[in-house]
Amino acid sequence: MEMEGWVSMPKVELHAHLNGSVRDSTLLELARVLGEKGVIVFSDVEHVILKNERSLTEVFRLFDLIHILTTDHKIITRITKEVIEDFASENVVYLELRTTPKKNDSIGMSKRSYLEAVLEGIKAVNTVDVAFRPHNADVSNVKSSSLINDTCNGSTRKEIYVRLLLSIDRRESTEAAMETVKLALEMRDLGVVGIDLSGNPIVGEWMTFFPALKFAREQGLYITLHCGEVPNPKEIQAMLDFLPQRIGHACCFEEEEWKRFKSLNIPLICIIQNIL
Numbered sequence: 001m002e003m004e005g006w007v008s009m010p011k012v013e014l015h016a017h018l019n020g021s022v023r024d025s026t027l028l029e030l031a032r033v034l035g036e037k038g039v040i041v042f043s044d045v046e047h048v049i050l051k052n053e054r055s056l057t058e059v060f061r062l063f064d065l066i067h068i069l070t071t072d073h074k075i076i077t078r079i080t081k082e083v084i085e086d087f088a089s090e091n092v093v094y095l096e097l098r099t100t101p102k103k104n105d106s107i108g109m110s111k112r113s114y115l116e117a118v119l120e121g122i123k124a125v126n127t128v129d130v131a132f133r134p135h136n137a138d139v140s141n142v143k144s145s146s147l148i149n150d151t152c153n154g155s156t157r158k159e160i161y162v163r164l165l166l167s168i169d170r171r172e173s174t175e176a177a178m179e180t181v182k183l184a185l186e187m188r189d190l191g192v193v194g195i196d197l198s199g200n201p202i203v204g205e206w207m208t209f210f211p212a213l214k215f216a217r218e219q220g221l222y223i224t225l226h227c228g229e230v231p232n233p234k235e236i237q238a239m240l241d242f243l244p245q246r247i248g249h250a251c252c253f254e255e256e257e258w259k260r261f262k263s264l265n266i267p268l269i270c271i272i273q274n275i276l
């Protein structure tokens, strides 16, 4: 099929990390600004942003750089808006956007204010209608009058369904993971549907996150796990035993692990990222 055909085809996107989906042009613009302020050296980071093929180590170094570029609330709002508009322009009709709520005392950012900045970004989308709030949500305590972007509701407008997953980074502690889960529960009526475990797969231990993930599941949140991105039989076993709703990557599964995984009928999302 021609590229045009792929673009026009309606799609669902189930594995988009907010900070992993930022436009290169935005990253370069933000890097230039920080370069001018003397925070970074633009020429040192330009090629890092534009590089095409990356090892897993380079991927996580890039995320550390992106997080420096996208630090404050306003930028989080901007990238959320852009990312949704970009997916909509590629005819994604259902988007599950995941992001790691971040705490940064030096700029007065809490996990909650980070997430509020994301919600602002969703409201700011204007090239497409966003069906964001779950249909059955109790909206009586929703701060804004409507999270559905209804500024231009003509029949020719595209609509994109957006749901949020809050990610736990493998660098986090049990307490920080639990804080994310509690935030997800509080924000349920605003379109948060689940919890993701992600981050550098060679960092952290499954047992650190298990209490928060178990609590999340008990409270009815959906769970998706980055699993088997590196060979780690003990962790893969524990993650499969957990029976998450979805698994991402699974690129280092051994034959026996594949067999078990297939027998459990857990949907697999995003192996392509590792193949490319």
Ligand SMILES: CNc1ncnc2c1ncn2[C@@H]1O[C@H](COP(=O)(O)O)[C@@H](O)[C@H]1O
Binding pocket: 017, 018, 019, 020, 059, 063, 064, 098, 099, 100, 101, 167, 169, 170, 198, 199, 200, 201, 226, 229, 273
């Ligand atoms: C390549 N495969 C991957 N494996 C594991 N975690 C990944 C990932 N790609 C992205 N992330 C996770 O998503 C964060 C960026 O988005 P947010 O800041 O949350 O919006 C990364 O820091 C990492 O924790």
